[in-house]
Amino acid sequence: MKIALLGYGKMGKVIERIALERGHEIVLKKDESNTYDGLENADVAIDFSVPMVAVENISTAFNNNIFT
Secondary structure (H helix, E strand, O other): OEEEEEOOOHHHHHHHHHHHHOOOEEEEEEOOOOOOOOHHHOOEEEEOOOHHHHHHHHHHHHHOOOEO
């Protein structure tokens, strides 16, 4: 599965490690310093962001037909 991590703090890093151990691919690690580039390649997005950007992250994922 191709995964986009929206929010790449402590929890995002833990999920990345577990996903990679299970053979999944991380196509985006989104934090405040980068864009959504790569989101269109994801099968699923997992949001671990802060409340101020969560709605934007979820809306952007839905607009790209990626479900969170």
